Amino acid sequence: MNVLIVRTSSMGDLIHTWPAITELKTHYPNIRLTWLAEESFADIARLHPQVAEVLTLRWRSWRKGLLRPAAWRELRELKRKLRDTHFDLVLDSQGLIKSAIPARWARAPLAGLDWKSARESLASLFYDKKHTVSRSLSAIDRNRLLFGLSFGYAPEGAPSFGVAAGERPAWMLSGRYAVLLHATSRASKEWPEARWIELGGELSARHDLVTVLPWGSDKEKARAERLAAQLPAAVVAPKMSLSEAAGLLGHASAVVGVDTGLAHLANALQVPLVAIYTDTDPQQTGVVETPWATNLGNVGQCPTTEEVMRALQARRDWT
CATH class of the missing domain: 3.40.50.2000 (Glycogen Phosphorylase B;)
Structure with a gap:
C-alpha cells in the first residue's frame, strides 16, 4: 500500500506527527510512506526512518513570487509528480487550505479532519473521508487518533517518536x-x-x-x-x-x-x-x-x- 502523508509545516507540527508515523508502521509494516512537506522543514520528515520518500513544496516562496515563471514551473512539476504517482490513500493531517490543495493533486482517496476538527474548516471540503478529532487534545494525540481512524486501529500506549539522534557534530569537541x-x-x-x-x-x-x-x-x-x-x-x-x-x-x-x-x-x-x-x-x-x-x-x-x-x-x- 502506497500512502502520502501531507504535513507541510511547521517544525513542531512535523515532529508531533512522528509518533503517528511510528504507530502506523507498527500496525502496517508493509505500507510505503511518502511525506509532503515544506522544503525548509523537509529534513524533519527525512529524519524518521519509516518514511521512504519526502516530496517538497515551497508555498511561502511561491506566494511571494506568483509572477515569476520559475514559481509556476515548480508548481507544475510538483503537481505532475503527485498526479503521476499511484497512491492508495492520501492523509492530510494539517487541516489547512494550503495542505488540502496539494493533497488533492494526488488524485487518490483523500482523508482528513471534518468541519469542526480542522484548523481551517473549509479544508474539510476537499476530503473524501472526514474524521472527528477533538481540538482540545494535544497535537500528538490528535495526529495519533486521526491516523488510527484513517487506517482502522486504536492508538495505544505512550507516544514513540521513533527517531534516533544521528551523528555528533564534527565541530563539537569531545566532552559533555x-x-x-x-x-x-x-x-x-x-x-x-x-x-x-x-x-x-x-x-x-x-x-x-x-x-x-x-x-x-x-x-x-x-x-x-x-x-x-x-x-x-x-x-x-x-x-x-x-x-x-x-x-x-x-x-x-x-x-x-x-x-x-x-x-x-x-x-x-x-x-x-x-x-x-x-x-x-x-x-x-x-x-x-x-x-x-x-x-x-x-x-x-x-x-x-x-x-x-x-x-x-x-x-x-x-x-
Whole structure:
C-alpha cells in the first residue's frame, strides 16, 4: 500500500506527527510512506526512518513570487509528480487550505479532519473521508487518533517518536555539553538574557558542562554571541541544518529551551530537557512530559534559574 502523508509545516507540527508515523508502521509494516512537506522543514520528515520518500513544496516562496515563471514551473512539476504517482490513500493531517490543495493533486482517496476538527474548516471540503478529532487534545494525540481512524486501529500506549539522534557534530569537541535554545518566534516568548547567563554559569560551575548556543537568524546569532561572551565555557554553534541540529541535541547531556521547534526535537530524542514557557500554555504547546522532559512556566509566568536547575536535575539520565 502506497500512502502520502501531507504535513507541510511547521517544525513542531512535523515532529508531533512522528509518533503517528511510528504507530502506523507498527500496525502496517508493509505500507510505503511518502511525506509532503515544506522544503525548509523537509529534513524533519527525512529524519524518521519509516518514511521512504519526502516530496517538497515551497508555498511561502511561491506566494511571494506568483509572477515569476520559475514559481509556476515548480508548481507544475510538483503537481505532475503527485498526479503521476499511484497512491492508495492520501492523509492530510494539517487541516489547512494550503495542505488540502496539494493533497488533492494526488488524485487518490483523500482523508482528513471534518468541519469542526480542522484548523481551517473549509479544508474539510476537499476530503473524501472526514474524521472527528477533538481540538482540545494535544497535537500528538490528535495526529495519533486521526491516523488510527484513517487506517482502522486504536492508538495505544505512550507516544514513540521513533527517531534516533544521528551523528555528533564534527565541530563539537569531545566532552559533555548542554544546549541552550534561547531563540523563539517572538519576543514575548523569550527568557531574559540575565537568566541564561545565570544558568550557563551554574551548569559550568556545578556540572562542568560547556554550553552551546544555536541560532537561526542574524539577530539570534548576535544574542548568542552576547551570551557566550559572558559565560565561562560557551560555544556559539555554526549555522546548522535540521539534521545537524538533531545530532547536536541528541548527544547533549542537557537541553534547556524556550517555546521553539528545537525543544520538541530534543523531546523526541529523549535527552534531559526543560522547556520554558512565558507567553504560551504548555498544556497546548508544551513538550510531552516524560522522565526525561518537563515544562515550566505559563502565560505571564517566567521561571527562575533556580527552578530550571531543580527541574533539570530531576530528569532521568541527568548527571
